[in-house]
Amino acid sequence: MDLVVLRALVVCLSFTLSTSLANAATPNPLEFSGFARVIMGYLDDENAEYVGYDNSLSIDQQSLLGLQADYRLSEEIAFTGQVVGYTDDQRSSGLEWLYLTYTPNSALQVKLGRQRIPFFNHSDSLDVGFAYPWLTLPQQVYDTAFFSTFDGVLANYQFTLNDWQINYEGYWGRFDDEIHLDSQDLDTQVIGLFGVNASVSYRNFNLRASYGQGDIDIEQDEATQFAQLLRQFGFTNNADWLNANGLLQFYQLSANYEDLDYFLRSEVTKMTGAGGLFADIDSFYISAGYNFYPYTVYISYGRKDLHFEHLANEIPFGVSPELDLLAATYLGILDLFPDDESKGTKIGIRWDWQYNVALKAEMTFVEANDAISNDYAVRDLGGFDGHAVLYQFGLEWVF
Amino acid sequence: MVVANTGDQSIQLNRQQVRSLFMGGVIPYQLKAVALPPENHTRVLFNTKIIGLTESRIQSYWAQMRFTGRKRAPREFDNETSMLQFLLRNVGATGYLPAGMDVPEQLTVIYTIP
Numbered sequence: 001m002d003l004v005v006l007r008a009l010v011v012c013l014s015f016t017l018s019t020s021l022a023n024a025a026t027p028n029p030l031e032f033s034g035f036a037r038v039i040m041g042y043l044d045d046e047n048a049e050y051v052g053y054d055n056s057l058s059i060d061q062q063s064l065l066g067l068q069a070d071y072r073l074s075e076e077i078a079f080t081g082q083v084v085g086y087t088d089d090q091r092s093s094g095l096e097w098l099y100l101t102y103t104p105n106s107a108l109q110v111k112l113g114r115q116r117i118p119f120f121n122h123s124d125s126l127d128v129g130f131a132y133p134w135l136t137l138p139q140q141v142y143d144t145a146f147f148s149t150f151d152g153v154l155a156n157y158q159f160t161l162n163d164w165q166i167n168y169e170g171y172w173g174r175f176d177d178e179i180h181l182d183s184q185d186l187d188t189q190v191i192g193l194f195g196v197n198a199s200v201s202y203r204n205f206n207l208r209a210s211y212g213q214g215d216i217d218i219e220q221d222e223a224t225q226f227a228q229l230l231r232q233f234g235f236t237n238n239a240d241w242l243n244a245n246g247l248l249q250f251y252q253l254s255a256n257y258e259d260l261d262y263f264l265r266s267e268v269t270k271m272t273g274a275g276g277l278f279a280d281i282d283s284f285y286i287s288a289g290y291n292f293y294p295y296t297v298y299i300s301y302g303r304k305d306l307h308f309e310h311l312a313n314e315i316p317f318g319v320s321p322e323l324d325l326l327a328a329t330y331l332g333i334l335d336l337f338p339d340d341e342s343k344g345t346k347i348g349i350r351w352d353w354q355y356n357v358a359l360k361a362e363m364t365f366v367e368a369n370d371a372i373s374n375d376y377a378v379r380d381l382g383g384f385d386g387h388a389v390l391y392q393f394g395l396e397w398v399f
Numbered sequence: 400m401v402v403a404n405t406g407d408q409s410i411q412l413n414r415q416q417v418r419s420l421f422m423g424g425v426i427p428y429q430l431k432a433v434a435l436p437p438e439n440h441t442r443v444l445f446n447t448k449i450i451g452l453t454e455s456r457i458q459s460y461w462a463q464m465r466f467t468g469r470k471r472a473p474r475e476f477d478n479e480t481s482m483l484q485f486l487l488r489n490v491g492a493t494g495y496l497p498a499g500m501d502v503p504e505q506l507t508v509i510y511t512i513p
Binding site: 033035066068080082097099101106107109111115116118124125127128130131132133156158159160163165201203204258259260263291293294296350352355356358398 | 413415416418419424425426427429437447451452453454455456458459460462463465466467468469
């Protein structure tokens with residue numbers, strides 16, 4: 001499959017490049033553009049996987065091709081569609097965007113339709129590797145947002161106050177699709193999804209804060225059935241804990257600085273879920289870089305701390321074999337949801353070879369504690385000692 | 400220097416406003432930025448002195464803006480002459496020109512790089 005996808009990518013790329021060069025001269029109401037990544041990676045540990053990479057050289061984890069069409073109906077109204085083809089079979093290729101933009105003036109923009117969720121700084125441009133310095137976004141923060149698109153409305157309002165640029169954004173909508181965790185695909189619905197974010201920029205400084213929430217409903221038949229059984233026996237607290245549904249909340253704060261020579265980027269995020277099966281996740285990264293055009297070198301440190309409010313077993317042992325089985329099953333389920341901590345330190349270089357093509361090389365030192373849930377970037381294939389290095393090399397292209 | 404096709408000859412921007420205008424931000428006037436291509440020397444000077452970012456960072460900023468559907472990069476012209484012709488024909492159009500260049504009287508110099 002890898003070769004077929006790769007060949008399709010190359011054919012598409014050469015086609016889009018030739019057409020976009022031909023179309024560059026005059027502005028047109030219909031415009032095509034796109035982005036592509038070809039990323040090669042290798043993990044030096046045979047007992048683990050990180051961001052899908054294992055102990056063999058692979059190109060089919062993060063490589064992708066995105067195509068965007070913008071049709072401008074008038075000064076105020078435009079339509080945008082974006083399709084993305086992923087080589088990673090954990091992500092479903094297809095329509096990422098289809099929305100209408102209404103721009104009554106230069107300050108206000110309203111988008112209606114399917115679009116990306118702007119939870120964190122790079123949530124809405126995850127796939128556009130050309131837009132950020134790292135090769136792989138700090139996973140300690142970025143693999144904690146399980147879904148990236150929503151159907152709804154988003155409004156953005158920007159204004160200036162003296163020399164400060166201030167930007168407010170709010171969105172409201174729903175998500176209804178599968179999310180991928182480990183080997184499971186879970187049917188998930190999030191209703192009443194809404195969020196606000198504000199960013200202020202002054203000279204080369206930028207601060208952003210955001211809050212998002214939604215009512216999540218994950219289809220987990222086994223857990224639901226077992227919870228019903230517990231409830232029949234009167235163990236309602238344990239039954240209630242076996243629930244991933246309820247209010248989901250996202251918080252984010254970031255501070256960035258950049259000038260001709262240096263950049264500093266940092267982001268702190270927090271996610272909490274009401275149900276017992278939904279972990280609270282605290283994560284952050286900080287990154288510093290030095291530019292010597294056309295090169296950028298950077299160093300980055302990220303950390304994720306995921307913890308469950310594990311509820312102690314209330315089922316007595318030694319009363320009857322049935323209750324023993326029930327208690328053992330409950331404890332077995334608790335074990336399936338371990339607290340999970342991981343760190344990622346990376347160094348890398350970006351070379352802007354052309355104005356729209358960048359080459360990147362990056363090394364990520366992965367550290368994980370004993371318990372690994374296997375639901376996130378780090379996976380223990382058995383006997384993983386918690387230390388691994390990911391080597392990556394990639395090409396980023398926008399056209 | 401930054402010149403605009405505006406009837407109001409009194410408009411003067413500060414450096415921060417010029418930066419905002421060319422990075423897709425809002426300013427108190429109805430002006431629309433146009434640019435020169437990345438390899439152009441005037442653009443390189445403008446990036447260094449006003450925007451304060453390298454060309455590669457500016458390119459990645461516009462990639463992010465475009466593929467998040469937020470803003471579009473200013474329209475680019477091949478050289479100063481074709482930019483000047485566009486400025487003369489379009490009210491509100493704003494561009495940057497090298498210091499020594501003659502500015503037609505229909506255009507207003509709204510900022511001069513010190």
